[in-house]
Amino acid sequence: MQDKIDTLRNAEVAPQSLFIGGHWIPAESGQTIDVVSPIDGRLLTTLADAAPGDVDRAVRAARASFDKGSWSKASPQERKKVLLKIADLIDTHALELAVLGVRDNGTEISMALKAEPASAAGTFRYYAEAIDKIYGEIAPTASNVLGLIHREPVGVVAAIVPWNFPMMIGAWKIAPALAAGNSVVLKPAEGASLTLLRLAALCAEAGLPDGVLSVVTGRGAVTGEALGLHMDIDVLAFTGSGPVGRRLLEYSARSNLKRVYLELGGKSPNIVFADAPDLDQAAKVSAYGIFRNSGQVCVAGSRLLVEKSIHEEFAEKVAAIAASMKLGDPLDLKTEAGAISSKAQLMKDLGYAEQALAEGAHLRTGGKRILEETGGYFMQPTVFDLSPSMTLAREEVFGPILSIIPFDGEDEALRIANATDYGLASAVWTSNLSRAHRMVRGVKAGVVHVNTYGGSDNSVPLGGVKQSGNGHDKSLHAFDKYIDLKTAWIQL
Ligand code: NAD
Numbered sequence: 001m002q003d004k005i006d007t008l009r010n011a012e013v014a015p016q017s018l019f020i021g022g023h024w025i026p027a028e029s030g031q032t033i034d035v036v037s038p039i040d041g042r043l044l045t046t047l048a049d050a051a052p053g054d055v056d057r058a059v060r061a062a063r064a065s066f067d068k069g070s071w072s073k074a075s076p077q078e079r080k081k082v083l084l085k086i087a088d089l090i091d092t093h094a095l096e097l098a099v100l101g102v103r104d105n106g107t108e109i110s111m112a113l114k115a116e117p118a119s120a121a122g123t124f125r126y127y128a129e130a131i132d133k134i135y136g137e138i139a140p141t142a143s144n145v146l147g148l149i150h151r152e153p154v155g156v157v158a159a160i161v162p163w164n165f166p167m168m169i170g171a172w173k174i175a176p177a178l179a180a181g182n183s184v185v186l187k188p189a190e191g192a193s194l195t196l197l198r199l200a201a202l203c204a205e206a207g208l209p210d211g212v213l214s215v216v217t218g219r220g221a222v223t224g225e226a227l228g229l230h231m232d233i234d235v236l237a238f239t240g241s242g243p244v245g246r247r248l249l250e251y252s253a254r255s256n257l258k259r260v261y262l263e264l265g266g267k268s269p270n271i272v273f274a275d276a277p278d279l280d281q282a283a284k285v286s287a288y289g290i291f292r293n294s295g296q297v298c299v300a301g302s303r304l305l306v307e308k309s310i311h312e313e314f315a316e317k318v319a320a321i322a323a324s325m326k327l328g329d330p331l332d333l334k335t336e337a338g339a340i341s342s343k344a345q346l347m348k349d350l351g352y353a354e355q356a357l358a359e360g361a362h363l364r365t366g367g368k369r370i371l372e373e374t375g376g377y378f379m380q381p382t383v384f385d386l387s388p389s390m391t392l393a394r395e396e397v398f399g400p401i402l403s404i405i406p407f408d409g410e411d412e413a414l415r416i417a418n419a420t421d422y423g424l425a426s427a428v429w430t431s432n433l434s435r436a437h438r439m440v441r442g443v444k445a446g447v448v449h450v451n452t453y454g455g456s457d458n459s460v461p462l463g464g465v466k467q468s469g470n471g472h473d474k475s476l477h478a479f480d481k482y483i484d485l486k487t488a489w490i491q492l
Helices: 002-008 052-068 076-092 094-105 109-133 166-179 194-205 220-229 242-254 279-295 308-324 343-358 409-418 433-442 476-482
Strands: 018-020 023-025 032-036 043-048 137-139 145-153 156-160 183-187 213-215 235-239 259-263 269-272 303-307 362-365 382-385 401-407 427-429 483-491
Touching (some): 002 094, 018 194, 052 183, 052 213, 052 220, 076 109, 076 166, 094 166, 094 194, 109 166, 156 220, 166 194, 166 235, 183 220, 194 213, 220 242, 235 242, 235 476, 242 259, 269 409, 279 308, 279 401, 279 427, 303 308, 303 409, 308 362, 308 382, 308 401, 343 362, 343 401, 401 409, 476 483
Parallel strands (some): 156 183, 156 235, 235 259, 269 303, 269 427, 303 401, 382 401
Antiparallel strands (some): 018 023, 018 213, 032 043, 137 145, 145 483, 362 382
């Protein structure tokens, strides 16, 4: 497979257009955005820079397609057929999509292959299969009336997604929204639009009617804001940072009160007790749970809480694994952590490391930029010992930096774990079954892993509590975001 990757790694990428109403068109203004590859810092291609007028055209195309009914009123079987075909086409083009995505955002190819095309295809299949298994209800009303609860598509859905795992996260939103019969306008991140534009082409090839999926590329503060403020979008589904999530809520309040679902960041605690079943395995999974994709994973276990009695021994194990990870060329199948997605993000990560040192944290390994001679953006996996009050222990870095914090007993573990504005993921490692259940109940997070970290099944919801968000991607629960309930109250 490495041969095939190597033949694709330098393929020319044509300048990209917007995909609106089934047509590839430039932005009205003719403006473009440079796409720089984080692998070598070189220009890869350009994106069309959509302005509010372009966004309006995409929303009008979405509304027209919804009202026409060629998708929204198509039978579940017809919609299922198209979504399954999309999944098949993603599989057919998996390698090409994975390499294109890696050149765009720097994720190591071994992870991208699983987490991007393979995951997206699985998500399309999951929701395709679910379409004809969810339907309305008859309420247990008095016998002289009939209360019918209809489930209807909401209409036009806007999806705004981030630069890490664009296909996976894009599919988490597009697939259930389309399955439910909606039309979608998608805005990818500036740093990871290429695979989603390609996905739009595959959707059209699979027979998705014109206008049902449009893709508008551009800057968050312009293209994204225009979507947020648009008066004819019914639901806005977002994955990204907290500050942008707040803006989207404001846009909704200032426009048409569109429903806004937020999947935001995290500072997830990974709690290791001395009675963990296998400390070597726990150390390995903990290291990979933060350093894969160079820490650019929303659920990354970025705070490692270790019971005092094993603190030194365990921290050394994790630091040794971090120091031995194979870094560098994201298109090498053996690479375990690829590039930082952009120069700005690299500088931010390095800044956090400097600040931690200035605040007195103890650096166990890493902390530096590497492979600068390639022109790419690479940073060593970095491990600090620190106290919970330090900046690094509180703020989401979204980079390859792990904070290790010692604790003494369950109560202190829970106190430190929950002392954060976030509540996305977490883990607990213990052989004590009762303790495991107490911790699952006690940790305030959308996901609690026990004796593992990570998990990818489509059948389980992913969402946060507190300032990590208010919605769920994945599972049948994701349909709730894209469906309206309507009551028909019939006198008999
Ligand atoms: P970001 O918030 O900067 O950008 C996300 C998207 O919002 C991009 O498409 C961007 O163009 C757009 N955007 C930016 N400003 C906007 C504005 N003013 N109005 C409308 N749209 C705007 O996030 P990012 O840097 O792309 O991604 C990293 C963040 O995403 C991290 O915080 C990470 O934890 C989070 N994330 C969360 C999950 C989850 O499932 N909870 C998954 C992946 C990433």
